[in-house]
Amino acid sequence: MSAELIEGARVVLEDRVETASVRIEAGRITGIDVARDGAAVVPGRGRVLAPAFVDVHGDAFERQIMPRPGVTVPVETAMLETDRQLAANGIGTAYHALTLSWEPGLRSVETGWQVVHALAALRPRLTADNRIQLRWETFCAEAEPLIAQVLAEADRPALAFNDHTSAMLLHPDVALHDRPFDQVPDYPVTPFDAPRFLKKMADQSRRAGISAEAYAALIARVWERRAEVPRQIERLAALARRHGAPMLSHDDSQVETRAHYRALGARVAEFPMHERVFHAARAAGDAIVLGAPNAMRGGSHLGSPGAAEMIARGLCDILASDYFYPAMLGAVARLSADRVAPLPVLWRLVSANPARAMGLADRGRIAPGLRADLVLLDWPEGHAPAPLRTWIAGRGGYSALPAIPAPHLEPAP
Template sequence: MSAELIDGAVLILEDRVTTGSVRIEGGRITGIDVARDGASVIPGKGRILAPAFVDIHGDAFEHQLMPRPGVMVGTEAALLETDRQLAANGIATAYHALTLSWEPGLRSVETGWQVVRALEGLRHRLTADNLIQLRWETFCLEAEPLIAHVLAGPDRPALAFNDHTTAALLHPEIAVHDRPFDHVAEYPVTDLSANGFLDKMGERAKRSHMTTADFVALIARVWARRPEVPSHIERIAALARAHGAPMLSHDDSQVETRSFYRRLGAKVAEFPMHERVFLAAHAAGDPIVLGAPNAMRGGSHLGSPGAAQMIARGLCDILASDYYYPAILGAMVRLHADRVAPLAELWRLVSVNPARAMGLTDRGRIAPGQRADLVLLDWPQGHAPAPLRTWVSGRGGYSALPAERTPEYTT
């Protein structure tokens, strides 16, 4: 792999923004502001060169698998298209949040196997690091063989504990962000025959190609498994610990919930739903993840705490694409424009912080010895930025140079 030197760009370093050059060779960054030394020069003046994004939770790949409700397409074609979208949005490392649920259809274990097998077969054709977050619905006991298979594989996955079953059955008088600890003895369950519940389950039934009545009967059978769930969680967590997989817990609403999963080794708090959980996670040193769409839009569509507010308070460490890959860059734009924090500090939320949370110490920073995971941005002052080039381990993952020069970015 020949050496390249990106010259004269505005560099987003871990602690500052400055102008300089970056030399890459053999998939690594070999120097900042060093001699050309035979490297081919890529003009960077007027552009921004930043660490490529590390996305630790993204499920937008589901839109490629099912582009319209109930319409599934070939898994390989969907994942190849996803890979192109990742690179085009400056994402070099992506953990696909692969939901493993008891629901038939898109989020079933069967679909999970298809995605896993396809990623294994496509490994050498993909541009970005396409990794897996095993987003395990804890009532889905059937997922254990797939989880064990992925954990034993060569690509170190992450494991996220989800309990959307308990949330779905919550009594409507209690807000979802105030729901009790998932395993409390007297959990307040809704009336399964209530019209409001039937309407809510009707939408999920469509996704599973079932009638509402059949879906409600299914969730009732799944709920009957509740006594088995805690021991199953313990077993899966032990398996993840044995393989050294990073673990997260999702949508925690109570401090007790966060403490339960932390004890099992899930040190990352993903999308906490209440301020008390943010405070408890921060006090314990747990990295806190929020959705980049929340930051880009200026608030959560679910009524959860706003990302910008939490970042300003030091209660958010990582932003993830969630359901929209362009949101990571979009979040940087909105937060920078709103002066929530300096740009170098904001960029840590989408690069070095998620890399460290996943144990990936070789990426996320522009520094000698790091992987050459970089994104070159065209970001005219006062306008939306666009990735021009993305490098993944020094490989050209994406290139879309405009026909004409645009106004330069100024620090």
């Protein structure tokens, strides 16, 4: 692999932004402001060069598998297209939030196996570092063989504990962000024949490809497994610990919930639903993840705490793409324009911090010796930024560089 020198860009370093040149060779960053020494020159003047994004939770790939409700496409085709979207949006490392649920269809264990097998077969053809977040619905015992196999593979996945079953069955008198710890004995359950519950089942059933009545009957049967769930969680958490896999808990609404999963080794709080959980996670030193679409749009579509406010208060460490890959760059742009924090601080939310939380010490920053995971941006003052080129382990992952550079465009600060 020949050396390249990205010359004269505004480079986002850990603690500052400065005009510099970055040399890459054999998949690594080999120097900052060093001699060309025969390297091919990539013009960077008027551009911004930053670490490629590390995305700890993205499920937009589901829309490639099922672009319309009930309409599916071959999984390999879907994952190839997803990989290209990742590179085009500056995402160098992506943890696909692969929901493993008891419901049939898109989020079933069967579809999960298809994605796992597709990624394994496609690995030599993929551009980004495609990894898996095992987004496990804790009532889904049948997912255990898949989880065990993926945890044992070389590309270490992450394991996320989800309990959307209890959330869907929550009594309507209790707000979702106030729902009690999932394992309390007297959990407030909705009447299964209530009109509001039946409407919710109709909404959920479309993704599963079954009738609302069949979905309601299915979740009622699944709820009967509740006594077995704590042991399943403990067993799979122990397996993840043995493999050294990072663990996350999803949508925590109570301090008790966060404490329970922390004790099992889950040191990442993903999308906390109440301020008390943010404070408990921060006090314990847990990493806190929020959605980049939340930050980009200026608030959560679910009424959860606003990402910008939490970042300003020091209560958010990581922004994930969630359901929209362009949101990682869009969030940084919005937060920078709103002066929530300096650009180097904001960029840590989408690169260095998620890399650290996932145990990836070789990426997320621009420094000699690290992987050359980079994104070169066109970012005119007052306008939305756009990736012009990405490098993933030094390989050209995406390029939209114009034939003639535009040095008159000044990058955003």
